[in-house]
Amino acid sequence: MKIAIYPGSFDPITNGHLDILERAMKLFDKVIITIARNSTKVPMFTETERLEMIRKVVRSYKKVEVDCFDGLLVDYARRKNATAIVRGLRAISDFEYELQMALMNRKLSDGLVTVFLMPNEKYTYLNSSIVREIARLNGDVSRFVPVVVLKALKKKARSAKR
Amino acid sequence: MKIAIYPGSFDPITNGHLDILERAMKLFDKVIITIARNSTKVPMFTETERLEMIRKVVRSYKKVEVDCFDGLLVDYARRKNATAIVRGLRAISDFEYELQMALMNRKLSDGLVTVFLMPNEKYTYLNSSIVREIARLNGDVSRFVPVVVLKALKKKARSAKR
Amino acid sequence: MKIAIYPGSFDPITNGHLDILERAMKLFDKVIITIARNSTKVPMFTETERLEMIRKVVRSYKKVEVDCFDGLLVDYARRKNATAIVRGLRAISDFEYELQMALMNRKLSDGLVTVFLMPNEKYTYLNSSIVREIARLNGDVSRFVPVVVLKALKKKARSAKR
Amino acid sequence: MKIAIYPGSFDPITNGHLDILERAMKLFDKVIITIARNSTKVPMFTETERLEMIRKVVRSYKKVEVDCFDGLLVDYARRKNATAIVRGLRAISDFEYELQMALMNRKLSDGLVTVFLMPNEKYTYLNSSIVREIARLNGDVSRFVPVVVLKALKKKARSAKR
Amino acid sequence: MKIAIYPGSFDPITNGHLDILERAMKLFDKVIITIARNSTKVPMFTETERLEMIRKVVRSYKKVEVDCFDGLLVDYARRKNATAIVRGLRAISDFEYELQMALMNRKLSDGLVTVFLMPNEKYTYLNSSIVREIARLNGDVSRFVPVVVLKALKKKARSAKR
Amino acid sequence: MKIAIYPGSFDPITNGHLDILERAMKLFDKVIITIARNSTKVPMFTETERLEMIRKVVRSYKKVEVDCFDGLLVDYARRKNATAIVRGLRAISDFEYELQMALMNRKLSDGLVTVFLMPNEKYTYLNSSIVREIARLNGDVSRFVPVVVLKALKKKARSAKR
Numbered sequence: 001m002k003i004a005i006y007p008g009s010f011d012p013i014t015n016g017h018l019d020i021l022e023r024a025m026k027l028f029d030k031v032i033i034t035i036a037r038n039s040t041k042v043p044m045f046t047e048t049e050r051l052e053m054i055r056k057v058v059r060s061y062k063k064v065e066v067d068c069f070d071g072l073l074v075d076y077a078r079r080k081n082a083t084a085i086v087r088g089l090r091a092i093s094d095f096e097y098e099l100q101m102a103l104m105n106r107k108l109s110d111g112l113v114t115v116f117l118m119p120n121e122k123y124t125y126l127n128s129s130i131v132r133e134i135a136r137l138n139g140d141v142s143r144f145v146p147v148v149v150l151k152a153l154k155k156k157a158r159s160a161k162r
Numbered sequence: 163m164k165i166a167i168y169p170g171s172f173d174p175i176t177n178g179h180l181d182i183l184e185r186a187m188k189l190f191d192k193v194i195i196t197i198a199r200n201s202t203k204v205p206m207f208t209e210t211e212r213l214e215m216i217r218k219v220v221r222s223y224k225k226v227e228v229d230c231f232d233g234l235l236v237d238y239a240r241r242k243n244a245t246a247i248v249r250g251l252r253a254i255s256d257f258e259y260e261l262q263m264a265l266m267n268r269k270l271s272d273g274l275v276t277v278f279l280m281p282n283e284k285y286t287y288l289n290s291s292i293v294r295e296i297a298r299l300n301g302d303v304s305r306f307v308p309v310v311v312l313k314a315l316k317k318k319a320r321s322a323k324r
Numbered sequence: 325m326k327i328a329i330y331p332g333s334f335d336p337i338t339n340g341h342l343d344i345l346e347r348a349m350k351l352f353d354k355v356i357i358t359i360a361r362n363s364t365k366v367p368m369f370t371e372t373e374r375l376e377m378i379r380k381v382v383r384s385y386k387k388v389e390v391d392c393f394d395g396l397l398v399d400y401a402r403r404k405n406a407t408a409i410v411r412g413l414r415a416i417s418d419f420e421y422e423l424q425m426a427l428m429n430r431k432l433s434d435g436l437v438t439v440f441l442m443p444n445e446k447y448t449y450l451n452s453s454i455v456r457e458i459a460r461l462n463g464d465v466s467r468f469v470p471v472v473v474l475k476a477l478k479k480k481a482r483s484a485k486r
Numbered sequence: 487m488k489i490a491i492y493p494g495s496f497d498p499i500t501n502g503h504l505d506i507l508e509r510a511m512k513l514f515d516k517v518i519i520t521i522a523r524n525s526t527k528v529p530m531f532t533e534t535e536r537l538e539m540i541r542k543v544v545r546s547y548k549k550v551e552v553d554c555f556d557g558l559l560v561d562y563a564r565r566k567n568a569t570a571i572v573r574g575l576r577a578i579s580d581f582e583y584e585l586q587m588a589l590m591n592r593k594l595s596d597g598l599v600t601v602f603l604m605p606n607e608k609y610t611y612l613n614s615s616i617v618r619e620i621a622r623l624n625g626d627v628s629r630f631v632p633v634v635v636l637k638a639l640k641k642k643a644r645s646a647k648r
Numbered sequence: 649m650k651i652a653i654y655p656g657s658f659d660p661i662t663n664g665h666l667d668i669l670e671r672a673m674k675l676f677d678k679v680i681i682t683i684a685r686n687s688t689k690v691p692m693f694t695e696t697e698r699l700e701m702i703r704k705v706v707r708s709y710k711k712v713e714v715d716c717f718d719g720l721l722v723d724y725a726r727r728k729n730a731t732a733i734v735r736g737l738r739a740i741s742d743f744e745y746e747l748q749m750a751l752m753n754r755k756l757s758d759g760l761v762t763v764f765l766m767p768n769e770k771y772t773y774l775n776s777s778i779v780r781e782i783a784r785l786n787g788d789v790s791r792f793v794p795v796v797v798l799k800a801l802k803k804k805a806r807s808a809k810r
Numbered sequence: 811m812k813i814a815i816y817p818g819s820f821d822p823i824t825n826g827h828l829d830i831l832e833r834a835m836k837l838f839d840k841v842i843i844t845i846a847r848n849s850t851k852v853p854m855f856t857e858t859e860r861l862e863m864i865r866k867v868v869r870s871y872k873k874v875e876v877d878c879f880d881g882l883l884v885d886y887a888r889r890k891n892a893t894a895i896v897r898g899l900r901a902i903s904d905f906e907y908e909l910q911m912a913l914m915n916r917k918l919s920d921g922l923v924t925v926f927l928m929p930n931e932k933y934t935y936l937n938s939s940i941v942r943e944i945a946r947l948n949g950d951v952s953r954f955v956p957v958v959v960l961k962a963l964k965k966k967a968r969s970a971k972r
Binding site: 448449454458462463464467 | 589
């Protein structure tokens with residue numbers, strides 16, 4: 001069985017992430033979408049909120065497991081018997097960061113293959129940070145995120161104003 | 163009448179911004195240079211100081227209006243009946259960010275055209291942040307900013323030392 | 325009256341070119357789409373064929389003029405009293421070539437403004453050369469070019485096989 | 487069974503190609519390395535020579551099939567029941583071309599997933615054209631190609647001199 | 649005597665920095681590796697710790713001097729009678745930042761030449777920040793830094809846990 | 811004595827090349843500007859014409875030697891006892907090609923250091939091919955090339971018309 005890890009912050013999960021996830025599902029027997037806990041950045045959504053949103057969104061996907069992890073990605077992948085790490089490639093700036101990560105992960109764990117997938121071009125310039133920014137300014141992000149996330153963003157916006 | 167919006171932080175306005183503004187004036191009947199209030203970054207100059215510097219610098223330009231705005235740029239552009247958003251293109255890193263912004267703005271407001279202009283090559287690698295950095299280290303930025311801004315930077319430097 | 329020049333090889337014109345043309349029409353009173361005759365490359369379509377295809381495609385556009393030119397673009401623009409040159413920006417590789425051209429044109433004619441416009445993201449990676457390549461391999465390019473061009477490509481393919 | 491296509495000119499096959507092939511073998515049940523016949527460029531090695539070199543080099547790989555194809559890659563992939571197209575990602579310039587190809591292939595055949603893999607960093611700037619160039623100048627390419635290819639390059643160099 | 653300045657944060661010094669330093673030593677009679685004090689970022693290691701690590705690592709290098717500086721790099725270079733500033737070039741993102749710095753430094757001090765050197769490709773994607781990140785997650789960074797730095801990183805990790 | 815090689819096609823030599831040459835002269839005791847004979851491209855100027863133009867242009871430079879070479883650059887550099895290869899860095903596209911070359915040269919000759927220098931920003935987008943193109947269209951290239959080259963370009967243009 002070929003297992004792939006799809007790691008990220010998912011703060012929040014967007015339609016671009018889902019697009020990558022669906023492509024990964026065509027390639028692997030199981031895909032573990034997993035939140036990296038170690039980020040030094042303060043997220044908009046707590047780990048629990050992010051996990052819950054992902055779980056709702058991927059509920060109908062048979063091959064997908066949702067998880068969190070601490071420590072090095074390569075150690076986590078080893079524990080999960082993963083063959084591959086899945087990463088979305090959008091802009092050039094992504095490209096360099098992703099290559100750096102892939103190289104470092106390879107140096108730390110030679111057997112692991114990093115697989116880059118390209119989202120639909122309508123998601124080329126979409127990322128979680130721009131979604132948060134537009135939502136913060138009360139813009140309409142309904143085309144960029146699943147309904148569950150849309151609701152959560154609106155709730156955050158309301159509570160921020162109080 | 164064709165109206166264009168030239169948005170930014172202008173913290174502070176540089177000769178590179180003025181170069182773009184002058185090009186935009188050749189294309190449009192009115193250009194509104196406008197400070198985006200929503201930035202999460204703490205600016206060097208207050209909004210009032212930045213507005214005042216811009217006003218002094220563009221005083222002799224007939225077609226230019228100076229303003230501030232809150233919320234989404236596309237909503238502001240609609241209120242101002244603008245046809246276009248003007249952006250300067252310098253380095254590749256700009257390019258990707260600007261494309262992302264242009265795409266998002268288009269998705270949020272289809273009628274609006276983002277117009278990219280290229281500054282004189284002597285301003286290719288100039289931006290407000292490097293001006294602030296050099297000024298902070300007591301370097302000479304007289305080639306990079308208008309006289310009004312130069313004075314304001316020196317005043318800031320003096321008060322920072324006290 | 326603000327006049328813009330939209331120069332290119334248009335071998336053949338694609339939906340991406342039309343997308344840029346339509347954006348330019350929002351900004352200018354007249355847009356001259358014009359074939360550069362000087363290219364050293366051997367085109368797939370003759371100048372007459374390319375002109376004819378463009379004319380059919382833009383027939384309903386009131387503000388658009390179709391033309392050819394020899395010599396330097398800046399000299400042509402001066403003869404046409406143009407304020408601006410319009411260029412589409414797609415990938416990074418475009419970006420550098422376009423900036424080089426814009427800089428050279430500016431050095432040769434300071435008054436002329438090069439205006440970069442971004443096509444719809446569905447045309448981000450579309451260009452005439454890939455259209456010719458897919459058509460040559462009998463692939464379906466109906467999503468990438470106007471009907472007139474589609475027919476011309478099929479005719480070329482048939483005559484190439486005889 | 488998951489089948490992947492690894493297309494290219496392979497003129498000649500290099501250690502960088504082999505590195506990508508070996509990674510692909512970890513992900514898929516079968517990998518078809520296949521020479522695209524349609525290139526307009528005149529190759530250094532004939533199709534037969536290139537096929538023979540690849541066959542010798544991959545002889546011990548159980549999961550690998552060697553082939554040639556005409557026409558569109560997506561049509562070939564469909565005939566072969568392939569799930570994925572494998573491409574190596576090296577430099578930024580690759581990146582844009584590859585993304586363009588991936589996008590076009592997706593538009594032509596939605597089910598097919600393009601998988602980008604990153605070679606070992608020692609092959610980051612290696613490609614067939616630089617190998618041919620160095621070999622032509624009698625430089626030592628033994629680190630960049632398999633022994634079979636090295637011999638073929640030397641033979642070509644000798645016959646070119648006569 | 650040709651003197652070069654190699655400035656940086658060196659938080660901490662990596663094998664990539666040493667690779668660049670050794671190349672610079674082939675070109676110049678003296679190379680001053682120097683810590684820029686002005687950074688607004690909070691470092692992992694104090695200035696004293698960083699200086700000490702560098703000193704230990706370069707002890708056997710006859711041509712190398714270790715130093716710190718305040719203020720503008722160009723003023724420091726002038727005081728040191730330096731002919732050149734040495735910078736490592738790795739990824740594209742580096743490239744743009746470095747060019748901006750080089751241009752600004754040139755505008756501030758015309759005589760000074762910025763020399764870009766390329767590290768061994770095994771250090772292409774290595775930088776201090778990724779070393780700190782991996783060390784923080786208890787990953788093995790022994791391939792990326794000198795022994796002295798490895799020990800210091802482990803000590804930091806232990807004290808962070810208490 | 812530190813010797814550097816500055817290789818190229820120099821078809822023709824431009825002010826951008828001279829700018830790089832002058833920077834190299836500050837760093838090295840001798841700089842050999844040398845024409846690579848192996849190019850497969852058909853040049854505008856013969857080797858003799860190119861050599862003659864370079865010789866006239868660098869006549870007053872004491873440290874500069876003018877030459878041609880066949881075969882691998884690294885072999886030539888070894889015969890000349892060179893410490894370094896000098897290359898100009900302009901745009902991103904250069905950057906990747908140059909890095910590839912530098913890496914290959916290093917693999918072929920480990921002792922040789924490739925030194926990248928950045929031209930004045932007014933030459934950022936200047937290269938021989940755009941000079942030839944503008945000259946061919948009777949544009950004014952007097953700002954881009956030395957007087958000797960300007961004359962030679964005009965002579966070529968006249969003879970092309972007969």
